[in-house]
Structure formats: C-alpha cells, structure tokens
Amino acid sequence: MSRIVILGSGAWGTAIALSLHRRGGHHVSLWAHTPELARQILDAGENAQFLPGFPIPPPVNVTGDRDDITAADILISAIPSEFLRPTLLRIRASMRSGQFIVSATKGLEDRTLFRMTKVLSETLEPVGLLLPIGALSGPSFAQEVAHGQPTALTIAFSDSEVAALIQQEFSSETLRLYTSTDVIGVELGGALKNVIAIAAGIAVGVGLGYNSTAALITRGIAEITRLAVACGGRRETLAGLSGIGDLVLTCTGSLSRNRTVGEQLGQGRKLPEILASLGGKVAEGVHTTHAALGLARKHAVEMPITGQMELILNEGKDPREAIRDLMLRPGKEER
Secondary structure (H helix, E strand, O other), X not given: OEEEEEEOOOHHHHHHHHHHHHHOOEEEEEEOXXXXXXXXXXXXXXXXXXXXXXXXXXXOEEEXXXXXXXXXXXXXXXXXXXXXXXXXXXXHHHOOOOOEEEEOOOOEOOOOOOEHXXXXXXXXXXXXXXXXXXEEEOOOOHHXXXXXXXXXXXXXXXXXXXXXXXXXXXXXXXXXXXXXOOHHHXXXXXXXXXXXXXXXXXXXXXXXXXXXXXXXXXXXXXXXXXXXXXXXXXXHHHOXXXXXXXXXXXXXXXXXXXXXXXXXXXXXXOHHHHHHOOOOOOOHHHHHHHHHHHHHHHOOOOOHHHHHHHHHHHHOOOHHHXXXXXXXXXXXXXX
C-alpha cells in the first residue's frame, strides 16, 4: 500500500484524491495549505468552495500537517502555477529522498517561463532533493473525475520504468493512464491549450459559430505543436491525449473555466470582474498567456492566437478586433 499525498486542495486535487480512494489499495491524503482550511473541509464533509456536491469519505485524510508530506511515497502537486514556488519553499524541508513527484498542474511560471516540473526541480535541488519528477495531463474535468466518469490521461517521466510504476499505482476502472517519456511535450500541451480555450470562448461570446471554433482548435494545435517541438517536445505527443485531446475538451466543454473566461470577455465583461466571479478558482490560461508568448519569443516561434490573447487579457484589446486581425493575416500554406 502506497502513501499518496495530493498537494493542493482545489477542485483538481480533490478530484484526484477521490479517484485514488475509489481505486483502493492506497492511503490517500489531501493536503491543504493551512490546517484551518483542512478543518473546514473536514467539518463540511466536502470541498464546499472548490468541488461542492462530492462527499469526501473518511478514509481520505484531509490535512494541513507537514508530517504527512514526509510520510508520503508519492506526492502529487496540484498547486496552481502562481503559488507553486512559494509553497514549495515553505514545505520542501518536509520532503525527503525516495519520494516520487507527479505534477498535475497545467501552467507555466510567468517570471521564469518554466514548466511546472522545472519549477519543482529547481526549487528542490538546492536542498539536495534530486527526486524523480513527472507530469500528469490529458482531457480531464475535475467534476467528471470526481464522479467516476471514465477518463484517460498521460503520465510522463523521463524514466519509462518510473512512468510505468505510477501508471500501475494510479490506474483503475475509471482512470486509464498511458505512459510517455516526453515530459516537455506533455506539460506544454496541457499548459498551452488553456490559452487557445480562452480564444474559443471569445469566439462563442461574440456570437461566432462552429466554423470559428473548429478553426481556432485546428490552428491552435498547430502553434502549440510548433512551440513544444522548439522546446524539445515530440510532435506525436501533441497529437495525443495531452495535446489535441485536452485541447478539444477545454475548447468545447462547458465545464472549462478558461473557455468560460473567454466567453465572458467576448460578451463585454472586464477581466478583473470575471476573475473575481470565479470564487477563488483559477483559470490557468490567464496566467499562462504572457509566459507562453515569452517562451515563443525566446524560441522565435510564431503564435498568432496567443499573441492576440495577450493583447486582449493584458492590454484591453477589443475581442472582435482581435478576431478580425487573425482573419486578415496574410495567407499561408497549411503545413
């Protein structure tokens, strides 16, 4: 029996905890960043703020105790990208050699342009923790995972044997994992699709039809793939679950927070108002857009959709004007 601790008690972290509990065979803990927050969840019997309506059974240990982190065999990081580094600096003394770390956060660090596994390794190495760090990604809404709807994801470690180990530890009749050694491709697919999902939401918000959404998804995977390959990822990874699979889900599913943000921007609402209405939930695409564009410039990769999202999110450009500018770009050969 493995001891698994999920770091981060948001919707996704809670859903993973419920899925692993349903699988059985593990001691599962959901770690909240404060004991007070852990107590609120325990008292309510559910994560009322982030994943209401899904009871957390008593075998799942909801905790804010760092001793539980030390005792873990596997740590799953579901901490939002903007909080990952400060949280790690606070808890890394409680981590130890021999643990495996799985990053389940789909984002980029804005200041450094780092993927989440890079943030993890860079933060842990100074204290002598050279742990196997991998990424879990793919088409997955937290509510559906928590409900036990069949879901397929990709687990990526540079060491294929470690990937196979985590695959065995996590897989169940409702969660199917495929292994990969392309950590870069898996992470960038999961992070960058959120930016395109905002664009797809904007298209819906301004009243455009299915043709426009299909065009954004198709050209979106093209620019995601260009950047991922430039960063060392593999093209075939972006044709799989953590690429096109996650992109289609997030661009078309009504449960997507990123798509919802885009839709409301297209309807004329202002970004601060939209983010405030999320009730503490995170739309990672808002934070990822600027970093994605910085990464694209670093590698001299053209990302026109991402560029227009940056202008909308951070410079207040009118969404209709952005869509028009995308349509009026010079004609090119499709590759």
